[in-house]
Amino acid sequence: MLKTLSNLFKSIGKINSRSLKIVLPVLLLGLFFFSITINNVYTETYDIERFNRAKETIRSPVTIENEAETQRKVRETVQAVQDRYDISSEITDERINYIEEIFEAITKLETEIEEDRQSDDEEESNEPLPLSQQEKVQRLSQILSSEIVDSVNDHVLVQLVDLPQEERDAGKETFIAALTDVLHNGVRTENLQSARSDVKQSIKYTNMDENLKQALTALSDFAVVENSFFDPERTSEARKEAANSVEPVIIRAGEIIVREGQTITNEKY
Numbered sequence: 631m632l633k634t635l636s637n638l639f640k641s642i643g644k645i646n647s648r649s650l651k652i653v654l655p656v657l658l659l660g661l662f663f664f665s666i667t668i669n670n671v672y673t674e675t676y677d678i679e680r681f682n683r684a685k686e687t688i689r690s691p692v693t694i695e696n697e698a699e700t701q702r703k704v705r706e707t708v709q710a711v712q713d714r715y716d717i718s719s720e721i722t723d724e725r726i727n728y729i730e731e732i733f734e735a736i737t738k739l740e741t742e743i744e745e746d747r748q749s750d751d752e753e754e755s756n757e758p759l760p761l762s763q764q765e766k767v768q769r770l771s772q773i774l775s776s777e778i779v780d781s782v783n784d785h786v787l788v789q790l791v792d793l794p795q796e797e798r799d800a801g802k803e804t805f806i807a808a809l810t811d812v813l814h815n816g817v818r819t820e821n822l823q824s825a826r827s828d829v830k831q832s833i834k835y836t837n838m839d840e841n842l843k844q845a846l847t848a849l850s851d852f853a854v855v856e857n858s859f860f861d862p863e864r865t866s867e868a869r870k871e872a873a874n875s876v877e878p879v880i881i882r883a884g885e886i887i888v889r890e891g892q893t894i895t896n897e898k899y
Contacts, residue, residue, distance in 0.1 A: 679894070680896055682893070682894055683891055683892065684888045684891065684892050684893075684894055686890050687886060687888070688887050688888050689884050689887065690881045690882065690883055690885045690887055692883050693880065693881065693883045695881070696878075696879040698897070699879040700879045707872045711868050711869045711872045714860075714861045714868055715859060716858070716864070717814070717857055718857045718858070718859065721813075721855065721856075722810075722814065722857050725854070725855060726806060726853075728778055728852075728853065729802070729809065729849065730802075731774065732778060732782070732787075733799075733802045735770055736790055736791055736798065739791070740791075740795070742769075743761060743766075763788045763791070763792075766788070766791050767788060770787055770791075778852075783848060786848045786849060789841045789844060789845040793839065793841065797838065801838055801839075801842045801845075801846055804832065804833065805829075805833065805846045805853075807832075808828070808832035808833065812828055812829055812854060816857065817856050822854070822855070822856055825854050826851060829850040829854055833846045
């Protein structure tokens with residue numbers, strides 16, 4: 631009987647020994663994982679007030695988006711987006727065509743005057759009287775667009791008519807080149823005067839005849855007009871794209887929010 635009980639206790643001891651070898655490592659492993667994940671189940675709290683100094687370094691207990699900072703970055707990004715404008719090709723072509731029309735009309739007028747003179751020479755022996763400046767302007771007014779006639783001073787037309795064809799052609803080329811550059815870049819209400827000034831500066835520093843410079847400078851105010859207009863749809867789309875491109879501001883778990891001794895500002899609070 632005693633021998634039987636002794637064998638039984640030995641068997642139980644062997645079983646407990648085997649169980650202990652299994653249970654003990656599992657228990658230790660569980661304690662290890664519990665210790666490293668305790669922050670997920672236990673969040674330290676702080677007794678803090680705004681505008682006071684932090685009594686200790688405070689770290690973020692979790693990973694979370696800083697929504698206020700994200701919104702601030704979105705606002706700054708959207709505000710930095712410049713307004714979008716559409717440049718009207720119709721207005722650009724119209725103004726260039728007006729200038730070309732003026733020079734072409736003067737050339738046509740001179741051709742007609744020369745043809746009339748030759749015709750009169752064949753019919754009469756007496757030389758015809760030349761047209762006065764006023765008569766030339768009146769004849770130009772009959773073939774020029776009403777927009778030009780209403781806006782361009784007669785004195786400008788007289789100055790152009792009195793110039794040799796070669797000088798006039800050179801001036802036309804220079805003027806249209808400068809006008810094209812300015813209009814293709816877009817002229818808005820707020821930069822209209824500076825755009826006209828750019829064209830005038832292009833004329834000023836050439837070696838053209840002074841009368842031609844004066845005439846072309848006066849034409850600048852007529853030729854350069856607003857041709858770039860605010861596009862609300864493109865601007866809105868650009869702002870949406872900018873807002874969507876902003877990455878969220880993330881506060882990582884363990885990241886320092888405020889160091890010991892620093893003032894707890896309203897933003898940090």
